[in-house]
Every structure is written in structure tokens, then in C-alpha cells.
Amino acid sequence: MTKFFEAYQSEIIYSVVVLIVLFIIRTIIVLSVKRIGKRSGTTEARANLIGRYATVTLVLIALLIEAFILGFDTRDITLVFSSVFAVIGIGLFAIWSILSNITSGVIMFFSFPYKVGDKIKIHDKDYPVEAIIEDIRAFQLILREDNGDLVTYPNNLILQKAVTLVKKDALSKSTSK
Structure with missing residues (x-):
């Protein structure tokens, strides 16, 4: 077990730093959204929903950064993400109305x-x-x-x-x- 930590010490440290930084960014975003929600008179449930959207986005960013930290080849990451986004794009095209409503909900949170x-x-x-x-x-x-x-x-x-x-x-x- 100690050999594992010695071999991957820098990757573990970078991973922990990335997770801490993204957690701090997430906390700032969620608190800001709640503050904006209180100021504009929206419900707490709507602020929590926008916070969840931000969390999902940050998790995807964390996965991408983590892949680079662990030494994946850029070509492999590009292939995986393009394949995943192609499948998601086809699926989302089928449910564009739902995405349109979700996007409108986010816009309405900030400017309705x-x-x-x-x-x-x-x-x-x-x-x-x-x-x-x-x-x-x-x-x-x-x-x-x-x-x-x-x-x-x-x-x-x-x-x-x-x-x-x-x-x-x-x-x-x-x-x-």
C-alpha cells in the first residue's frame, strides 16, 4: 500500500487540490445563487435547483481535469467525450422541449x-x-x-x-x- 502512495503521490495531491478548489467554487456558486434568490424573492427550492445544475457541471469538469491528472492521452479523452456527447446529443434532441423548459427555468431564475x-x-x-x-x-x-x-x-x-x-x-x- 505504501508503494502505491509513493508511486502516485503527485497525482493524489493534485487530485485532492482539484477537489478542494472545485468544492470551494461550488460553495461560492451555491451561496451566491441563494443570495440572488433571496434578493429577487424566489423560493428556496428554485435556488437549490440552480445549485444542483452548477454541481453537475462542476462534477463533469472535475472528471475531465482528473483524467488529465491521471495521465490519460488527450486523444483518448477527446474520443470518449465526443462519443458520449454524440450519444447525449442524439438523446437530447429527442427531448429538446424538456431541455428548453429547464434552460428557460434557469433564465427565469435570474431575470424573470x-x-x-x-x-x-x-x-x-x-x-x-x-x-x-x-x-x-x-x-x-x-x-x-x-x-x-x-x-x-x-x-x-x-x-x-x-x-x-x-x-x-x-x-x-x-x-x-
Whole structure:
């Protein structure tokens, strides 16, 4: 066992350093996202979701860096990653709508001008909606119409349609009466 540590001492040290640095970066990102979420009035669940996206990205980066540390040939790494991304690309093309909604959810986390409790009107020619935002999830908005009907509206469509703010924070005002 001691021969193993002696033979791979530098690789082990580099690996530990990379993991510590990426863990620190992840912590900074997660704390920043939570701070942005609190400032913009979003739910903690949405901030946690964005944090998970960042964690998955950092894990993939760690795997790539670790492959270089362990001495894999660049040509081999390129072959593996291109093959994996080709398979993933074909699979993701089949589910592009889901990815579009997830991407829209991330965009909405940072720049959506409305928050839970606001009453909005979505100017959709096929199905116009005027409702209170109950929740903003990874794939869709959960809206409650005045008659009590629950409407789920895909995130990618909400970014494509004109939206009007009818009443700011209508949910808390209607529940406080």
C-alpha cells in the first residue's frame, strides 16, 4: 500500500487540490445563487435547483481535469467525450422541449420580473391566461385562475409570450383579508 502512495503521490495531491478548489467554487456558486434568490424573492427550492445544475457541471469538469491528472492521452479523452456527447446529443434532441423548459427555468431564475404571488396576464392568442403565480418550477409555472382552476404553463412559452403584471403580490393580499 505504501508503494502505491509513493508511486502516485503527485497525482493524489493534485487530485485532492482539484477537489478542494472545485468544492470551494461550488460553495461560492451555491451561496451566491441563494443570495440572488433571496434578493429577487424566489423560493428556496428554485435556488437549490440552480445549485444542483452548477454541481453537475462542476462534477463533469472535475472528471475531465482528473483524467488529465491521471495521465490519460488527450486523444483518448477527446474520443470518449465526443462519443458520449454524440450519444447525449442524439438523446437530447429527442427531448429538446424538456431541455428548453429547464434552460428557460434557469433564465427565469435570474431575470424573470415576476415572482410567486404576483397576478399576471399572459397574452396568448390560443389560450390567454390571467392568474396568480403559485409556484415557479424547473419545467413550468403553476398558476391559479380567479375561478380556482389550476393552470400549468411551460417555462419556454412564458418567455416567448407578452406578459402583463396585473397586481403585485396578489397572493399575500388575498390571503390576508
